[in-house]
Amino acid sequence: MKxxxxxxxxxxxxxxxPxxxxxxxxxxxxxxxxxxxxMPISDLKQSELSRFLMRPLVQPIVASCGGVLRRHDVMAVAHADRAMRLGALGPAATRGLxxxxxxxxxxxxxxxxIWSGEQTTRKAHNLVVQLGFPSEHAALLWQFEQRAEVGAYQSSLHPVRRHGRPTLAWCRLDLDLQSGHCLIEEIQSDWLRFVGRARRRLQHRAPRSRALRLTSDYEQSLQQRYAKxxxxxxxLSVLMLLRDEFAVRDVWMHQPEPGAKLKGITWGRLPPRSIYTRLPRAFGFQQTREMPPMLGSKHRSTARRAVKEDQSIFWRLHF
Structure with missing residues (x-):
């Protein structure tokens, strides 16, 4: 991005x-x-959208829709924080809400x-979307006496907030406003991983210490609350932002191997594969050998060389 x-x-x-x-x-x-x-439920069951019908929040809408599902009712549940502004809610939306x-x-x-560092596909700049912890996290920091350790749970080399709520995760985006396409460069979290590292260090250095007990309890609370x-x-927050604020119609995401090549990750710890496999699949991205239109010929050649001829190169979600 420019x-x-x-x-x-x-x-x-x-x-x-918020x-x-x-x-x-x-x-x-x-x-x-x-x-x-x-859409009649019978038609939805025969389409690719059938995978949503038994989901916990969609099932009660389907059960109360009388056989025909209204997009307006589904949208009301998706935007439950401001559903009352949408008006004209049917029984299906009421039950879902x-x-x-x-x-x-x-x-x-x-x-x-903004991110202007390494590991960008076009060697340019990325827009960073930071996900701040919910307000309940402050109570955990106090309860387990972790406020003094906050700096140790995030890296100054990463695009995290310096003030306000700590950054649970972040996403780097290469957004082309003219074409309406966006490439998700990275989704990452330091916090849970760094807390685990601190706990292991204390197990080695002070296995009977109060600090170890508090850090272990804090880690367990974090895992139960946020890990999954x-x-x-x-x-979800990034997709809603792209679709609702910028009218983006195509979102792309790296596959593990070609993504590492394109971003110049040749050493060190590679990103977790689940972020670039399970996550896009769960959100309906499709594997493709097509590429984002903003990539130049050099990037396209690099990506093709990173995989076999019959393997996909990117994930793509079209709204």
Whole structure:
């Protein structure tokens, strides 16, 4: 991306955006991006969208829709934090909202930065979307006496916040505003991994210490609360931002091997494969040998050489 494009985006967006998350929020949101205004359940069952019908938040909507599912009702549940503004909610939306409101909400927040370092495909700049911990995390820091350790749980070499809520995860984007395409360069989290590293260090140096007990309890709380959801929350927040704020219609994401080649990752710890395999698959990305239109011929040649002729190169999600 160009610096002026990122500067313009950061001027448009607030410094911080609330992002409430409730379990399975991604399912109704993804469904309403792809379905027609009204669809018979029998037709949905015969389509690629059938995978959503038994999801925890979609199932109660389906059960109350009378055989025809309205996109408006599905959207209301996906945007349960402001559903009352949508008006004209049917019984299906009402039932789905009841389930959503009874679930456990987390008030994450988004903030934005610029990345001009290494591991960018086009050797340019990325827009960074930072996922801040929900407010409940402050109580965990106090409870387990971890406030003094906050700096040790994130790297100054990574695009994390220096002030405000600590960064649970971040996503780097190469966004082409003219074509409406976006390449997800990276989704990553330091915090949980660094807490585990601190706990292992204490096990070696002070196996009977109070610090070890507190750090272990803190790690366990983090794992129970965030380990299984942080990547889903990060992906959903980015997709909603791209679709709702910038009208992006095509989102691309790296595959592990060609992605490492394109970003120049030739040594050190490679990114976890699950982030570049399980995560895009769970959000409906399709594997493809096509490439983002903003990539030049040199990037395309590098990507093709990284895989066999019959293997996919990127993930692609088209809204």
């Amino acid at each position: 610096l002026q494009d990122i500067s313009m985006i950061r001027q448009i967006l607030p410094q911080e955006m 992002f409430p998350y409730f379990p399975d929020r991604q399912s109704p949101w993804l469904l309403c991006q792809s379905m027609q205004a009204e 009841e389930v959503a409101y009874q679930s456990d909400w987390l008030d994450f927040c988004l903030s934005f930065d 959801i942080w990547a889903d929350v990060m992906m």
